[in-house]
Amino acid sequence: MKHLLSTADLSKQEAVGLLDTAAQMAATQSREIKKLPTLRGRTVVNLFFEDSTRTRISFETAAKRLSADVINFSAKGSSVSKGESLKDTALTLHAMGADAVVVRHWASGAPYQLAHAGWLDAAVLNAGDGTHMHPTQALLDAYTIRRHLAVRGSGLPGGAADGVGADLAGLRVAIVGDVLHSRVARANVALLRTLGAEVTLVAPPTLVPVGVETWPCRTSYDLDATLDDWRPDAVMMLRVQRERMSGGAGAFFPSPLEYSRYYGLDARRLARLADHAIVMHPGPMNRGLEISAEAADSDKAVIVEQVANGIAVRMAALYLLMAGDSSAEGNDL
Amino acid sequence: MSPGPALPADSEPDGTTVLGASDVARALTRIAHEIVERARGTDDLVLLGIPTRGVTLARRLAERLAQIDPAFDVDACVGELDVTMYRDDLRRQPTRAVGVTRLPAAGIENKTVVLVDDVLFSGRTIRAALDALGDLGRPRAVRLACLVDRGHREVPIRPDFVGKNLPTAQSERVRVRLAEVDDVADAVVIAGRDDAAGERGAR
Secondary structure, eight states, X not given: OOXXXXXXXXXXXXXXXXXXXXXXXXXXXXXXXXXXXXXXXXXXXEEESSOOSHHHHHHHHHHHHTTOEEEEEESTTSGGGGTOOHHHHHHHHHHHTOSEEEEEESSTTHHHHHHHSSSOOSEEEEEEETTTBOHHHHHHHHHHHHHHHSOXXXXXXXXXXXXXXXXXXXXXXXXXXXXXXXXXXXXXXXXXXXXXXXXXXXXXXXXXXXXXXXXXXXXESOHHHIIIIIOOSEEEEOOOOGGGSSSTTOOSSSXXXXXXXXXXXXXXXXXXXXXXXXXXXXXXXXXXXXXXXXXXXXXXXXXXXXXXXXXXXXXXXXXXXXXXXXXXXXXXX | OOOSSOXXXXXXXXXXXXXXXXXXXXXHHHHHHHHHHHHTSSTTEEEXXXXXXXXXXXXXXXXXXXXXXXXXXXXXXXXXXXXXXXXXXXXXXXXXXXXXXXXXXXXSTTOEEEEEEXXXXXXXHHHHHHHHHHHHOOOSEEEEEEEXXXXXXSSSOOOSEEEEXXXXXXXXXXXEEOHHHHSSOOEXXXXXXXXXHHHHXXX
């Protein structure tokens, strides 16, 4: 694995390996000294062309916990706002000697271009591109689901009993809300499928993308029926991405109140979930729109834990992409 | 952890067996007695195995310690210490899987920690283990036990308890087989001897 661009590229073995590595990373994060010397002297550039709080901070924390140097680069206040192209930005980063580039971009496919155009020889990690993919978010979701729901792992003796070595076979995950604009949904459908889980997308018809029938999942327009008849083990609420809805396409639903009546997770729907079921949200939440405060703050919600798991998953991704690079200059012993 | 030059696993199924199952058992029993003698008892002893085979050896040593001193609680005093993320050769090799680190519930603070590994070679694994220990706590003392010391140290590290000193050539490959891990009888095998002799002749 040289880059982490899309969850569709991951084999089941790679995905389980990534989650297992994340479990070991998480174990180090409960220590008094959380920092590991693993990536000392290596440089990670956070290249963010789009606003982000938790993903950027999470990647920055992960890189620092592994002793890498972190350079934050956001489009606002950089030469990008003067019209510099992605290529010239990449060449600049190359000249500065970046070992890994974490990129978030509003254009789908920008990380792929960065990885394959030959501008850079660094590892590229996709931190969200347009409405395409957000692989580390999907991995941390899968990690969270596995910790709570997977059969206790038999892979390793003792130590991390968080389902290490297990996949997600047989689990049912409902992904509810703005699927059309959601890279989180796309990344999750591919990864959860690879790991053996079943996925149902629940969304109003206007927020279901064209071509969804080719995705390896079911779709439904009825949240109540899905919760009652299909009995999901995990419910993942997606944020209604109003910033992407203001374009020429106009409104996607008549009113926020109607959306929240039909597709919001409120106390009534929360009570109908199975006892073991968990409620997830990639954040940031629109409380009162797709998720009510009762649901967000309930015992079933693992939303804050998702953020903590994000650090471990990103440490694992950085470790697996950067640590074993034998093509690097080498003789530092 | 560094049995020799990186070769694909099981590329040389045969080799010279230098220690058999009974030799390994006797060596471990002697090491256990030496540990007790050195520590003047088993109070505050913690055995930490370095994966993979060091973990098995640490457990076997602990069982022998329990035979010597019935007050020694095996489960409360044995752990494993993964050193992967502290290695200095990460960038020279394909990515290694990160292993489990599991300390006894009482921790290692002010304990006498005995690191247990199968083969002591360059010493770099032990250097990494010392760094890893430093991040986990401050033991009162750290000792090193290994089943085989094959020489060729690259850092100033020496073992406190050795099962067997094996003079080897750098190119030889020393492997420890343990029943729990490898499903074969315990043995210490040296492979690549002939190549080494040829190399020595050429020099």
